[in-house]
Amino acid sequence: MAKILVIHGPNLNLLGSREPEIYGKATLDKINEQIKTWADDNSITVQIRQSNHEGEIVDYIGKAKDEFDLLLINPAAYTHTSVAIRDAISAVGIPAIEVHLSNIYSREEFRHTSLIAPVCHGQVSGFGVHSYILGLQAALKMIK
Numbered sequence: 001m002a003k004i005l006v007i008h009g010p011n012l013n014l015l016g017s018r019e020p021e022i023y024g025k026a027t028l029d030k031i032n033e034q035i036k037t038w039a040d041d042n043s044i045t046v047q048i049r050q051s052n053h054e055g056e057i058v059d060y061i062g063k064a065k066d067e068f069d070l071l072l073i074n075p076a077a078y079t080h081t082s083v084a085i086r087d088a089i090s091a092v093g094i095p096a097i098e099v100h101l102s103n104i105y106s107r108e109e110f111r112h113t114s115l116i117a118p119v120c121h122g123q124v125s126g127f128g129v130h131s132y133i134l135g136l137q138a139a140l141k142m143i144k
Contacts, residue, residue: 004039004046004072004139006049007051007061007073008031008049008074010053012050012076013052042140047068054085058088061073062091071096071097072096072132072135073098080110080111080113086119097123100123101126101129105126122138
């Protein structure tokens with residue numbers, strides 16, 4: 001059975017109350033429920049992690065190498081700033097997909113550059129909670 005590691009980055013634990021006009025009203029728990037339901041329906045094993053700390057995210061990625069087939073990551077604000085997360089994804093050598101709830105390219109100029117995207121197989125942004133499901137659908141096709 002294929003295994004996917006899902007990582008939620010900083011401040012995503014605040015979803016539901018954090019700028020709902022940008023990120024929607026779904027909580028992180030609701031998003032995780034949808035991810036788990038999709039995984040069960042598609043016979044995929046998922047593990048889900050969230051951290052507000054860059055080093056912890058790097059540790060999650062580093063430990064994924066021998067355990068997971070693919071990484072689905074919403075690096076949140078670290079998308080635009082973290083060379084460490086980028087390097088960790090590159091170093092582990094497992095396929096990765098970057099996802100975002102909002103369309104980062106329709107927002108502030110500083111959000112238009114992703115340091116993470118160049119080391120990922122693809123990026124999904126702007127579809128709210130469904131961005132995760134679209135990313136998982138792409139992951140399933142890549143794994144098979």
